[in-house]
Amino acid sequence: MALGRDYEKQNCSLARALEVIGERWTILVLRDLFYGIHRFTDLQAHLDIPRAVLTDRLTRLTAEGVVRRSEYQRGRYEYSLTAHGRELWPALFALSQWGDRHNAPEGPRRLFSHAPCATDLAAGGMCPGCGTVPAPEEIDVRPGPGARPDRTDAASVALRSRHRLLTPLLTDA
Amino acid sequence: MALGRDYEKQNCSLARALEVIGERWTILVLRDLFYGIHRFTDLQAHLDIPRAVLTDRLTRLTAEGVVRRSEYQRGRYEYSLTAHGRELWPALFALSQWGDRHNAPEGPRRLFSHAPCATDLAAGGMCPGCGTVPAPEEIDVRPGPGARPDRTDAASVALRSRHRLLTPLLTDA
DNA sequence: CACTTGAAGTTCAGTGAATGAACCGAAGCG
DNA sequence: CGCTTCGGTTCATTCACTGAACTTCAAGTG
Numbered sequence: 001m002a003l004g005r006d007y008e009k010q011n012c013s014l015a016r017a018l019e020v021i022g023e024r025w026t027i028l029v030l031r032d033l034f035y036g037i038h039r040f041t042d043l044q045a046h047l048d049i050p051r052a053v054l055t056d057r058l059t060r061l062t063a064e065g066v067v068r069r070s071e072y073q074r075g076r077y078e079y080s081l082t083a084h085g086r087e088l089w090p091a092l093f094a095l096s097q098w099g100d101r102h103n104a105p106e107g108p109r110r111l112f113s114h115a116p117c118a119t120d121l122a123a124g125g126m127c128p129g130c131g132t133v134p135a136p137e138e139i140d141v142r143p144g145p146g147a148r149p150d151r152t153d154a155a156s157v158a159l160r161s162r163h164r165l166l167t168p169l170l171t172d173a
Numbered sequence: 174m175a176l177g178r179d180y181e182k183q184n185c186s187l188a189r190a191l192e193v194i195g196e197r198w199t200i201l202v203l204r205d206l207f208y209g210i211h212r213f214t215d216l217q218a219h220l221d222i223p224r225a226v227l228t229d230r231l232t233r234l235t236a237e238g239v240v241r242r243s244e245y246q247r248g249r250y251e252y253s254l255t256a257h258g259r260e261l262w263p264a265l266f267a268l269s270q271w272g273d274r275h276n277a278p279e280g281p282r283r284l285f286s287h288a289p290c291a292t293d294l295a296a297g298g299m300c301p302g303c304g305t306v307p308a309p310e311e312i313d314v315r316p317g318p319g320a321r322p323d324r325t326d327a328a329s330v331a332l333r334s335r336h337r338l339l340t341p342l343l344t345d346a
Numbered sequence: 347c348a349c350t351t352g353a354a355g356t357t358c359a360g361t362g363a364a365t366g367a368a369c370c371g372a373a374g375c376g
Numbered sequence: 377c378g379c380t381t382c383g384g385t386t387c388a389t390t391c392a393c394t395g396a397a398c399t400t401c402a403a404g405t406g
Binding site: 039040041044051052054055073075076077 | 352353354355356357
Binding site for chain 2: 010022096
């Protein structure tokens with residue numbers, strides 16, 4: 001289709017990436033999956049997104065091999081990032097850092113640290129402690145000075161304490 | 174407005190970044206500015222984008238302090254990245270790398286190298302030669318194995334030879 | 347067993363953004 | 377003066393996003 005999805009004339013890797021993740025809401029869906037939010041209802045509540053759009057994005061991401069869908073009860077599904085999806089971490093981190101520099105008068109809203117080194121990440125997602133660019137499995141998120149605790153949905157509340165990326169939030173029981 | 178631009182409910186730096194650069198075409202406009210394409214007509218031809226949309230994106234990016242507009246002749250303008258815009262480089266590089274991994278059977282379409290080290294960049298935009306994340310001013314682009322020389326507009330042709338990021342392509346005379 | 351609740355969607359009318367083609371005004375050129 | 381180029385604007389059409397209502401199935405409750 002002509003809007004949002006295709007940049008076919010561009011012989012460019014960036015354009016190819018944007019065809020997969022460049023639509024409205026898609027990157028925020030991926031962010032939530034990195035945070036460990038993985039059920040439809042929790043995603044919908046945390047993103048405050050129309051359900052039809054969330055369905056569409058999850059379906060498309062699944063078709064592209066970025067997200068995996070699995071049934072955790074009969075009729076209930078959960079979504080997680082594939083290895084391919086997890087490789088998007090440096091891109092999301094870089095965008096997030098830029099958003100903080102551009103517009104975060106009270107400091108970063110969230111801080112990311114390399115858990116084994118207990119060191120906050122620097123530019124490019126690099127850990128100054130060990131000089132590598134850690135995989136998301138080794139990264140902790142926690143609220144920063146610019147965080148505003150105004151949301152009350154379950155996912156927002158759970159994210160107010162330190163949490164390892166990719167490990168599920170909000171499992172029942 | 175309600176579509177494309179705002180993610181106001183999200184207390185999130187990533188959402189703030191996407192409000193500035195998340196609309197369709199915006200990231201590709203920025204890519205071209207990094208490549209040194211800086212005149213309206215060249216951008217329009219290289220992106221194959223409706224003129225009204227290009228006008229809108231350049232206006233908005235200028236208002237956000239990401240792009241600077243200057244008159245190089247009476248009534249003729251050129252656009253360049255501000256310091257703020259240049260800080261987006263790691264994010265664009267990371268996305269581009271992901272696009273190559275996800276969908277580039279014949280290898281990367283473009284290769285980026287840290288000019289002083291003559292070393293190709295690795296994950297996160299890091300230079301393995303010196304261990305830093307170089308600024309775009311120090312980076313060269315050149316076509317990679319996956320490049321397809323099918324476009325004939327002036328900017329596409331000029332980009333077939335090695336070129337330093339941010340230095341103007343296609344100056345007259 | 348009937349009744350309610352909740353998850354995960356689908357459907358649909360209304361709205362707003364993207365598209366591409368046409369139009370426009372100012373500057374430069376011969 | 378006529379022609380072209382640049383850098384737009386205007387406009388009808390197309391298409392995606394929105395929010396609300398509706399649906400379906402499974403599980404839990406009395």
